[in-house]
Amino acid sequence: MQGEPLLKIENLVKHFNVRLGAFGERGATVHALDDVNFEIIEGETLSLVGESGCGKSTTGFTILNLHQATSGKVIYKGENIATFDDKAMRPLRRDLQIVFQDPYSTLNPRMTIGEAVGEPILFHKLCTKAELPDRINRLLTDVGLPPRFAGRYPHELSGGQRQRVAIARALACEPKFIVCDEAISALDVSIQAQIINLLLDLQEKYGLTYLFIAHDLAVVRHISDRVGVMYLGRLAELATREQLFANPLHPYTQALLSAVPEADPVLEKTRQRQVLQGDVPSPLNPPTGCRFHTRCPIAQEVCAQTIPEWRQIEPGHMVACHMVPGGLHA
Amino acid sequence: MNAMTMSAPERLLDVKGLSIEIDTRRGPATIVDGINLHVNKGETLGIVGESGCGKSLTMLSLMRLLPNKIKVKSGTANFAGRDLLTMSKSELRKVRGGQVGFVFQDPMTSLNPVMRIGDQICEPLIYHKAMKRADARIRATELLRLVGIPSPAERLDAFPHELSGGMRQRVMIAIGLACDPELLIADEPTTALDVTIQAQIVDLVKELRVKLGMSVVWITHDLALIAGLVDRVAVLYAGTVVEDAPVEELFANPSHPYTRGLLASIPKLSDVAANRLSSIGGTPPEPGRRPLGCPFAPRCQLAEDICRQSVPPLEPLGGSGPHRVACFVAQRQLEAA
Numbered sequence: 001m002q003g004e005p006l007l008k009i010e011n012l013v014k015h016f017n018v019r020l021g022a023f024g025e026r027g028a029t030v031h032a033l034d035d036v037n038f039e040i041i042e043g044e045t046l047s048l049v050g051e052s053g054c055g056k057s058t059t060g061f062t063i064l065n066l067h068q069a070t071s072g073k074v075i076y077k078g079e080n081i082a083t084f085d086d087k088a089m090r091p092l093r094r095d096l097q098i099v100f101q102d103p104y105s106t107l108n109p110r111m112t113i114g115e116a117v118g119e120p121i122l123f124h125k126l127c128t129k130a131e132l133p134d135r136i137n138r139l140l141t142d143v144g145l146p147p148r149f150a151g152r153y154p155h156e157l158s159g160g161q162r163q164r165v166a167i168a169r170a171l172a173c174e175p176k177f178i179v180c181d182e183a184i185s186a187l188d189v190s191i192q193a194q195i196i197n198l199l200l201d202l203q204e205k206y207g208l209t210y211l212f213i214a215h216d217l218a219v220v221r222h223i224s225d226r227v228g229v230m231y232l233g234r235l236a237e238l239a240t241r242e243q244l245f246a247n248p249l250h251p252y253t254q255a256l257l258s259a260v261p262e263a264d265p266v267l268e269k270t271r272q273r274q275v276l277q278g279d280v281p282s283p284l285n286p287p288t289g290c291r292f293h294t295r296c297p298i299a300q301e302v303c304a305q306t307i308p309e310w311r312q313i314e315p316g317h318m319v320a321c322h323m324v325p326g327g328l329h330a
Numbered sequence: 331m332n333a334m335t336m337s338a339p340e341r342l343l344d345v346k347g348l349s350i351e352i353d354t355r356r357g358p359a360t361i362v363d364g365i366n367l368h369v370n371k372g373e374t375l376g377i378v379g380e381s382g383c384g385k386s387l388t389m390l391s392l393m394r395l396l397p398n399k400i401k402v403k404s405g406t407a408n409f410a411g412r413d414l415l416t417m418s419k420s421e422l423r424k425v426r427g428g429q430v431g432f433v434f435q436d437p438m439t440s441l442n443p444v445m446r447i448g449d450q451i452c453e454p455l456i457y458h459k460a461m462k463r464a465d466a467r468i469r470a471t472e473l474l475r476l477v478g479i480p481s482p483a484e485r486l487d488a489f490p491h492e493l494s495g496g497m498r499q500r501v502m503i504a505i506g507l508a509c510d511p512e513l514l515i516a517d518e519p520t521t522a523l524d525v526t527i528q529a530q531i532v533d534l535v536k537e538l539r540v541k542l543g544m545s546v547v548w549i550t551h552d553l554a555l556i557a558g559l560v561d562r563v564a565v566l567y568a569g570t571v572v573e574d575a576p577v578e579e580l581f582a583n584p585s586h587p588y589t590r591g592l593l594a595s596i597p598k599l600s601d602v603a604a605n606r607l608s609s610i611g612g613t614p615p616e617p618g619r620r621p622l623g624c625p626f627a628p629r630c631q632l633a634e635d636i637c638r639q640s641v642p643p644l645e646p647l648g649g650s651g652p653h654r655v656a657c658f659v660a661q662r663q664l665e666a667a
Contacts, residue, residue, distance in 0.1 A: 051524035051525070051526060051527075052524055158613045159381075160613060161613075188380035188381055188551060189380065189551065189552075189553070189592060189595050189596060190380065190591060190592060190595050190609060190610040191380075191609075191613070192595070193595035193607040193608065193609035193610075194609040194610075194611070196597075196607055197606050197607055197609060200606065215524065215525065217525070218554070218596065218597040218598060219597055221597065222597035222607065255526060256525065256526065258529075259525040259526045259528065259529035260525055260554075261528075261529075261532070261552070261554045261555045261557060261558060262554055262557060262558075262598060263553050263554035263557050263581065263593060263596050263598060264557055264581060264598075265557040265558060265577045265578045265581050266578060266581075266582075267557075267558075268557045268558025268559075269558055271558070273529060273533070275526070275529050275530055275533055276526045276529075276530075277530075279494045279496055279497065279527065280494075280524075
């Protein structure tokens with residue numbers, strides 16, 4: 001991927017301290033995100049995939065400083081925004097927006113659609129009160145909703161329509177970067193396709209950069225320029241879409257791709273699946289060495305002892321695995 | 331349709347003209363409108379549809395588990411020679427969890443949180459099979475091993491919260507299978523699970539189906555998931571079956587515009603990525619505001635006047651055969667060809 005990085009994520013770590021036991025007598029640390037490094041390039045769609053609890057959403061939240069990073073840097077316009085407080089973040093929120101998964105709980109039920117979409121515009125003082133209705137109309141048209149919806153309440157809308165409102169709200173302050181946190185996961189297949197097309201259209205129209213967090217690999221393949229695969233709080237592999245789907249290197253990526261069902265009964269009957277055994281270990285007590293070694297079909301001794309280095313295999317193709325050529329055990 | 335049963339294999343479950351209504355403030359609204367469905371012995375049927383199409387309610391109604399305001403208005407559901415919808419409660423209790431096993435979507439809310447999983451698996455065994463507790467525990471251990479839970483004997487004493495989501499779903503399946511049911515109804519059993527765990531569960535059900543020779547109804551919204559899993563697919567839209575065909579036939583030759591739209595809107599892994607997905611415009615009708623004719627007509631690009639006036643019947647494509655579709659246009663196109 002050519003172009004300037006919009007955001008640089010360096011050694012990002014996020015740990016949550018939790019209290020366990022019936023009376024909270026035991027302290028423990030959830031290793032939600034450990035030593036994550038990547039760049040987001042202006043105008044691209046970078047997707048993060050992985051199973052629940054792998055830290056993909058935490059990555060999105062921490063980049064936007066909605067979670068305070070435990071350590072590491074998020075560099076935007078030459079500054080490390082991971083250390084900014086709420087007040088310092090406020091002007092940046094215009095540029096950095098998010099669309100959440102659940103369109104039912106992200107909209108205030110007592111606010112009309114127009115009020116919800118207009119709120120960020122007024123907050124950032126992007127136009128006068130007189131211009132506001134016009135602006136709201138334009139945003140609603142942008143996301144494919146009739147302007148008369150401005151007077152309606154969220155409960156009058158379907159899930160797909162609500163997600164359109166959430167997108168309009170994120171667009172309201174003309175952002176550069178939008179985190180789509182499972183933004184299409186809660187929608188039905190036919191509606192999902194509508195929203196994906198909408199996101200692609202808006203990207204083209206406004207030159208947006210997306211961090212697309214999802215677990216559906218077929219969707220990810222469809223919309224991404226680059227894809228990062230996460231496992232238990234670490235990046236396992238990051239590559240362009242073509243590289244990742246044609247030549248997955250990490251055994252976890254391979255297993256993940258092989259677990260996705262294909263809408264083709266003839267192919268499915270002959271396909272050899274590589275089914276992973278067991279469950280994802282707890283992030284409270286992640287495995288030593290490579291975090292995937294407990295489920296990895298090709299793990300060796302070294303995998304349980306040493307954390308694999310995050311290294312480049314070919315231009316643009318990063319992987320963390322000892323067994324890939326150039327690693328400790330290959 | 332009755333004339334077409336020909337050399338048909340034995341039907342284990344035969345649902346005819348099932349209609350379900352919900353009480354709303356504006357009066358009763360039809361959610362499921364005269365569904366005909368059947369499951370043959372040893373067959374796996376996939377029921378596909380989007381949220382609100384009535385796929386779960388149809389199956390819940392068979393077990394008479396509908397919520398308060400929702401009622402069966404008409405129809406019959408013949409299971410092994412008896413009507414599930416009219417049989418006495420004591421008869422029904424023998425069917426539920428006995429001859430018919432049920433696996434629900436969300437294992438966290440369908441397992442009893444304060445009961446050890448061993449006791450929950452033993453319950454149907456003691457009730458239906460009149461087993462002694464000690465024997466039931468042995469059988470429960472076997473069941474847990476069957477569904478692939480490691481060290482099953484120790485796991486019997488675990489509480490649901492001590493298990494992961496995939497493990498809990500396996501426990502649900504073990505309960506569904508406990509009494510060697512003739513029919514297992516699985517309502518979106520993998521929706522809450524990750525893909526790698528989903529693959530494990532799908533493989534498990536495939537394997538058990540062969541091993542135990544049971545029929546399975548798999549309810550889902552995910553067409554890709556059932557492609558390699560079921561023998562036949564019924565596609566539901568707004569409470570009606572719009573297409574019903576053997577799985578290869580359905581994917582090779584989808585005939586209802588809704589099925590085509592649904593298939594086209596799934597991005598495929600094996601595709602060279604195209605830039606835009608084809609999508610179906612609009613949204614399904616709300617219950618109580620069903621259109622007069624074909625329920626899909628308002629979203630259908632091929633809709634004609636007749637589609638807006640009368641409901642197309644579910645009829646074999648081209649007059650005979652197992653591929654049935656409820657669409658005037660598709661039927662006529664085939665005649666013309």
